[in-house]
Amino acid sequence: MHQRTIRKPVTLEGVGLHSGKLARIAIAPAPANSGITFRTKDHDEPVPATVESVVNSHYATTVGRNGTRIQTVEHLMAAAAGLGLDNLSIDVDGPEIPAVDGSAKPFVTLLMHAGRTEQSAPRRPVVIPYPIGAGNGGRWIQIVPSDAFRISYTLDNDHPAIGTQALTCTPTEKMFIEDFAPARTYGFLKDLGALRKRGLARGASLENAIGVGKRGVLNGLRYRDEFVRHKVLDLIGDLALLGRPIVGHVIARNAGHALNFELVVAIQRALGLERRAAGVAALEPAPFPGRLVPAPAAI
Numbered sequence: 610m611h612q613r614t615i616r617k618p619v620t621l622e623g624v625g626l627h628s629g630k631l632a633r634i635a636i637a638p639a640p641a642n643s644g645i646t647f648r649t650k651d652h653d654e655p656v657p658a659t660v661e662s663v664v665n666s667h668y669a670t671t672v673g674r675n676g677t678r679i680q681t682v683e684h685l686m687a688a689a690a691g692l693g694l695d696n697l698s699i700d701v702d703g704p705e706i707p708a709v710d711g712s713a714k715p716f717v718t719l720l721m722h723a724g725r726t727e728q729s730a731p732r733r734p735v736v737i738p739y740p741i742g743a744g745n746g747g748r749w750i751q752i753v754p755s756d757a758f759r760i761s762y763t764l765d766n767d768h769p770a771i772g773t774q775a776l777t778c779t780p781t782e783k784m785f786i787e788d789f790a791p792a793r794t795y796g797f798l799k800d801l802g803a804l805r806k807r808g809l810a811r812g813a814s815l816e817n818a819i820g821v822g823k824r825g826v827l828n829g830l831r832y833r834d835e836f837v838r839h840k841v842l843d844l845i846g847d848l849a850l851l852g853r854p855i856v857g858h859v860i861a862r863n864a865g866h867a868l869n870f871e872l873v874v875a876i877q878r879a880l881g882l883e884r885r886a887a888g889v890a891a892l893e894p895a896p897f898p899g900r901l902v903p904a905p906a907a908i
């Protein structure tokens with residue numbers, strides 16, 4: 610299998626889920642082996658969408674380098690991974706990737722509109738040779754050897770609108786486009802005030818997230834189990850930070866961006882794939898100091 614990029618540049622704009630600020634992205638074809646890179650107006654140096662660039666993984670995945678920050682890259686990364694796109698150059702005018710409808714569907718539509726093209730360089734999948742994991746108790750994630758990329762995910766939540774949702778799949782492109790890309794992010798109304806005080810969810814609305822109130826979902830569901838599907842979407846986007854397709858079976862329970870990120874780091878370390886001796890960039894402090902990863906309010 611060969612690497613792929615898009616045929617022509619495309620643009621999209623919208624409000625960021627966390628920042629609430631308007632941003633515009635321009636996605637362009639990129640050479641083989643260059644991977645997915647982000648560039649902002651203020652810094653010429655591109656930020657590769659890799660583990661080494663992750664500066665925050667609480668509530669959303671933020672990449673950055675030398676003061677540049679690009680927040681909430683995971684749904685766009687998931688769209689690229691789901692469509693088998695390896696190389697993209699993404700200019701971002703704003704602090705955050707637009708939330709659009711809270712899913713990866715608008716990015717899939719955009720990238721399909723751009724068209725895809727094969728490049729001469731081969732893809733180099735990462736084959737998982739033995740179990741690698743992160744987390745413990747009720748929140749964990751692991752990857753075990755398998756003949757294909759598979760995901761088994763269980764989401765437990767006390768809220769009756771969510772409950773226990775579980776699925777196992779061997780994602781194909783068609784399945785990604787139809788069953789996962791449209792699944793939206795979600796948030797609990799009761800958490801909104803606290804999140805906004807911490808600079809999060811400032812752009813969140815019922816247009817770009819499933820709102821979960823006391824009595825249930827406020828704006829309808831696209832799938833009965835949309836919550837766990839969105840967790841799978843986030844996972845696909847975070848795994849794409851490895852920069853290479855994975856052959857292995859990911860099994861997760863109540864994981865979120867932070868644990869997804871821990872798994873990707875653990876895979877890199879286990880397989881000796883680190884790009885820099887220094888390893889991972891210094892992480893920003895958690896928004897809730899002293900607390901473990903917050904409940905799966907999985908924006």
Ligand SMILES: [Zn+2]
Pocket residue numbers: 683684794839843907908
């Ligand atoms: Zn998400």
